[in-house]
Amino acid sequence: MEFSNAQEGLEQFNRRIAIAGGFVLICFTLLFARFVWLQVIQHDYYQTRAEDNRISLVPIVPNRGLIIDRHGEVMARNYSAYTLEIIPTQVANLEETIDGLAEFITIEAKDRKRFKKLLEESKRFDSLPIRTRLTDEEVARFIARRFRFPGVEIKARLFRQYPRGAFASHVLGYIGRITERDLGQIEEADVEANYRGTDHFGKTGLERHYEMELHGTSGFEQVEVDAGGRAIRTLARTAPVPGNNLTLTIDVKLQEVAERAFGERKGSLVAIEPATGGILAMVSMPNYDPNLFVDGITTADWRDLNESPEKPMVNRALNGAYPPGSTFKPFMALAALTTGKRRPEQLLADPGFFNFGGHMFMDDKKGGHGMVDMYKSIVESCNTYYYVLANDLGIDNIAKFMAHFGFGSRTGVDIEGESEGVLPSQAWKKKRFKKPEQQKWYAGETISVGIGQGYNAYTPIQLAQAMATLANDGVMYRPHLVNHIIDTKSAQKTYIEPQPLRTLPLKQEHIDVIKQAMVGVNQEGTGARAFKDAGYVSAGKTGTAQVYSLKGTKYNRDTVKQELRDHSLFIAYAPAEQPKIAVAVLVENGGFGSQAAAPIARQVFDYYLLGKLPPGAAPADEAAREADE
Secondary structure (H helix, E strand, O other): OHHHHHHHHHHHHHHHHHHHHHHHHHHHHHHHHHHHHHHHHOHHHHHHHHHHHHEEEEEEOOOOOOEEOOOOOEEEEEEEEEEEEEOHHHOOOHHHHHHHHOOOOOOOHHHHHHHHHHHHHOOOOOOEEEEEEEOHHHHHHHHHOHHHOOOEEEEEEEEEEOOOOOOOHHHHOOEEEOOHHHHHHHHHOOOOHHHOOOOEEEOOHHHHHOHHHHHOEOEEEEEEEOOOOOEEEEEEEEOOEOOOEEEEOOOHHHHHHHHHHHOOOOEEEEEEOOOOOEEEEEEEEOOOOHHHHOOOOOHHHHHHHHOOOOOOOOOHHHHOOEOOHHHHHHHHHHHHHHHOOOOOOOOEEEOOEEEEOOEEEEOOOOOOOEEEOHHHHHHOOOHHHHHHHHHHHOHHHHHHHHHHOOOOOOOOOOOOOOOOOEOOOHHHHHHHOOOHHHHOOOHHHHHHHOOOOOOOEEOHHHHHHHHHHHHOOOEEEOOEOEEEEEOOOOOOEEEOOOOEEEEOOOOHHHHHHHHHHHHHHHHHOOOOOOOOOOOOOOEEEEEEEOOOOOOOOOOOOOOOOHHHOOEEEEEEEEOOOOOOEEEEEEEOOOOOOOOOHHHHHHHHHHHHHHOOOOOOOOOHHHHHHHHHO
16 A cells, blocks of 8 residues: 555656646747747847947037028028036936035026926927036036036037127027927927937027928937936047028118117118019017027016017007008008099198088198198198098008008918008908997998008008008019028029019009109108208108097197007108118107107118218127127
């Protein structure tokens, strides 16, 4: 019995040994098979993976293209500097790390706030700057203590610079750190690969519109790294291609004369070359310093700009919609000639008011202008003449004609964010208002439209385009700021050819009537004082736009608050016989057009046509030297 149990136990043990041996054999077989799979069959794949771990591709950010005025002066350029940057994912405690760095490198409260803001907005980036523009001494201090700060490094970066500060800021725009919104635009354009390593993106102005031209093509380096990710040596390098340079139609010296002419006043000026549509100057005052945005604007600076009642961030030339006032009258007169509602010599008796449905629409001159023909109506700016004319034309005929001149539609200028303005009509009012009683157009509303008031609201660039079109005998060009793009690799120039948008269906004899009257404005009418003794013949029209309803009271400039005073406007071109420049000037709350806006246009014309600077103004190149010093 005992022998039988022993024999049975031995057999059971042998079975277990066999099973265990088979299991071990299967394991070794699987291990060997896996070894063959990895080392033989998948050899090339894992060799590539290992090589990739050994070699790192480091993007090289290209030098951003320059922005240059028509005479070669640089308006936006680049320079290199060292930055102290933190890789958030490699730092255990950001606050402790920053405090430690602050022991030997100056890190102010604004630097900490900016870093925190960038950390919230720029989740995509490996590293973020805590300090920019380090001195050589600060770089040396950090290198000596680098071992204490894993995840912190010194980098050489390119920085955008606007040498003249706030000068022409609304034209140039600014660049800033890439945000999630910018990333969406980059992905939409399918250029993600070209933006690897890039920190900045054009936000406004030319910097935004021509971002893809200015950015360039990123390069890269193949760098051998050790197990800790530290670079050992560079294996190969593909150089970046700098961004293309923009040469503008803007004349820096003319721009400076125009900006100086505004002084502390708010407003806008747009000067256009009628024969090409090239913008010679574009002013929006007050302006701002785009250099504030390059490193990431501080909260305090942004609050000052964004909450300022002066609204320096608003590009008034493109986004400010204002009643045109009496600058609308030459176009109203041209509409009358074109539709046959008036003849130039046709007279109207002006008693100083127009009675419509029991409501008195008053003229600006007590007692009226007497007998008024078309020439006199423009030269003396007779409101009554245009009250009657507007009633005779009707709102839809006015809107149809004015649309040809671009009123109420975007000009297509090469800057983002242009406003449409408001060209009123019955269809516009139905679309604009929701309530039926608000949608109805009343005949009395047409009367105010005739003198550039009522619902009328246009941007300065629309007024300038309309003036340039009239000066160019009805041929309209698209306004543009870039003359040509220079390929930095081949030096080839790609010109932005003038784009004639349309030729208006106007008779030359009608255009000549309006032009003659506008010459009269500057010789004997409301613009005569501003253009006294000018060394050229110009044509223009003053305008005063009401800011708020008088409601039957008499307007008194001296007793009305500054922000409620009338806007001052002036449109003009010169020389009258062969126009080279057309302008639209608006001075917010400046009062009469002849007193505030017209003298600004005179300074601009004097410089552009005669090279004459206003008293006390330094030449632009001298001012630039002073700024550099």
